Amino acid sequence: MKVTVLSGGTGTPKLIQGLKGIIPQKDISVIVNTGEDTWIGDLYLSPDVDTVLYTFADLINEETWYGVRGDTFYCHEQLKKLGFDEVLRIGDKDRALKMHKTHFLKKNFKLSEVIDIERKALNIEAKIYPMTDDRVETKILAKENDGKILLKFHDFWIKRRGNVDVVDVIYENAQYAKGCEGALKSIKESDFVLIGPSNPITSIGPILSIKDIKKALKDKFVVVVSPIVGDKVVSGPAGTLMKAKGLSVDVLGVYEFYKDILDVMVIDEIDADKADKIKCETLVTNTIMKTLNDKINLAKAILEFIRK
Numbered sequence: 222m223k224v225t226v227l228s229g230g231t232g233t234p235k236l237i238q239g240l241k242g243i244i245p246q247k248d249i250s251v252i253v254n255t256g257e258d259t260w261i262g263d264l265y266l267s268p269d270v271d272t273v274l275y276t277f278a279d280l281i282n283e284e285t286w287y288g289v290r291g292d293t294f295y296c297h298e299q300l301k302k303l304g305f306d307e308v309l310r311i312g313d314k315d316r317a318l319k320m321h322k323t324h325f326l327k328k329n330f331k332l333s334e335v336i337d338i339e340r341k342a343l344n345i346e347a348k349i350y351p352m353t354d355d356r357v358e359t360k361i362l363a364k365e366n367d368g369k370i371l372l373k374f375h376d377f378w379i380k381r382r383g384n385v386d387v388v389d390v391i392y393e394n395a396q397y398a399k400g401c402e403g404a405l406k407s408i409k410e411s412d413f414v415l416i417g418p419s420n421p422i423t424s425i426g427p428i429l430s431i432k433d434i435k436k437a438l439k440d441k442f443v444v445v446v447s448p449i450v451g452d453k454v455v456s457g458p459a460g461t462l463m464k465a466k467g468l469s470v471d472v473l474g475v476y477e478f479y480k481d482i483l484d485v486m487v488i489d490e491i492d493a494d495k496a497d498k499i500k501c502e503t504l505v506t507n508t509i510m511k512t513l514n515d516k517i518n519l520a521k522a523i524l525e526f527i528r529k
C-alpha cells in the first residue's frame with residue numbers, strides 16, 4: 222500500500238510517526254510545505270522539511286516539533302551576544318542540517334536534490350520532496366493602523382506571536398511555480414494521498430497553490446484528517462487564518478477548503494454530529510494524538526477504512 226502524505230507544521234508529523242509504525246518507510250512518500258522557507262543571514266531554513274526529516278530519523282524534538290531532541294544552542298546564543306538575533310532558536314546540530322542545505326543550494330543544486338542527499342544520509346527509506354523547487358513564500362496580509370502590511374510568516378507567527386489583524390494569506394509566486402517532479406510522480410504512483418491534520422492555510426494551502434500538484438490530486442483518492450476538533454485548533458494560528466479566508470473554524474470549514482480534491486474526511490468523535498453535513502465519506506474516530514499509540518491507532522483506522 223503506497224501512500225503519499227502532504228505535510229507541514231506539527232500536526233502531520235505526528236501522524237507520520239503513527240504511519241511509519243505500521244507500514245514500511247519505503248511505501249511512504251511525503252510532499253512538504255516550503256512556504257515558510259526563509260533565509261536567516263546566509264543560512265537557508267526549510268523548517269517543515271527539517272521537521273519531517275527529523276521525524277523519520279527519530280531525532281525530532283517532540284516538545285517543540287522542530288529541531289533535534291536534546292540539542293544545544295551555543296552558536297545561537299553567541300550570535301545573539303554579537304547582536305545578531307536569529308529570532309528562530311536554531312540548535313547546533315540543527316544548524317548543521319541547515320548549513321548543509323545552504324552549501325548545496327549555493328552550488329545551484331535543487332532543493333529536492335539536497336533533501337534526497339539528506340534523507341539518505343539519515344538512513345530514511347521514505348521519499349521526501351519539497352512541494353516545488355521554485356520559491357513560493359506564504360505571506361500574511363494584515364491591517365496596520367489605517368493601512369495594510371504584508372508580513373513574512375515568521376514575522377507574523379514568531380515575532381508578533383500571531384497578534385495581528387489578518388486580512389488574507391497569499392502564496393507569493395505560486396502562479397509561476399512548478400510542482401517538484403518527484404512529488405508529482407509519487408502522487409501518480411501511490412494508492413492514495415493522505416493530508417494530515419496540519420494548518421490548512423499555511424501548511425497545506427501552499428502545496429495546493431501549485432497548479433500541477435492540485436491537478437494531480439484531483440485524479441487521486443484523497444483522505445484529509447481535520448486539524449480542527451470541535452470549534453477550535455489543537456495548536457497554532459489555523460483558526461485565525463481560516464477566518465481570514467472566510468472559512469468557519471470547524472470540520473465544515475475544513476471540508477470547504479478541501480472540497481474539490483478530497484474523497485474521505487477523518488473527523489474526531491467530538492464532531493460525530495456534524496458527519497451528516499459533510500458531503501463526502503467520513504471516518505469518525507479519535508484524532509487527538511497525544512501518545513505514540515494514539516498516532517498508530519489513527520493511522521490504522523485510516524488504512525482499515527480505505528481498505529474496506
Ligand SMILES: C[C@H](OP(=O)(O)OP(=O)(O)OC[C@H]1O[C@@H](n2cnc3c(=O)[nH]c(N)nc32)[C@H](O)[C@@H]1O)C(=O)O
Binds near residue numbers: 231232457
Ligand atoms: C506553529 C504551528 O502552527 P501551524 O503551522 O499551524 O502547525 P500545523 O500546520 O501543524 O497546524 C497545526 C494544526 O494541526 C492541528 N493539530 C495538531 N495536533 C493535532 C492532533 O493531534 N489532532 C488533530 N486532529 N489536529 C491536530 C492543530 O489544531 C492545528 O490546527 C503549530 O501549531 O505548531
Ligand SMILES: O=c1nc2n(C[C@H](O)[C@H](O)[C@H](O)CO)c3cc(O)ccc3cc-2c(=O)[nH]1
Binds near residue numbers: 266267268271309
Ligand atoms: O515558533 C517557533 N518556531 C520555530 N521553528 C518552527 C517553524 O518556524 C514553524 O513554527 C513551523 O514551520 C510550524 O509551522 C523552527 C524551525 C526550525 O527548523 C528551526 C528552528 C525553529 C525555531 C522556532 C522558534 O524559535 N519558534
Ligand SMILES: [Mg+2]
Binds near residue numbers: 230231423
Ligand atoms: Mg505550518
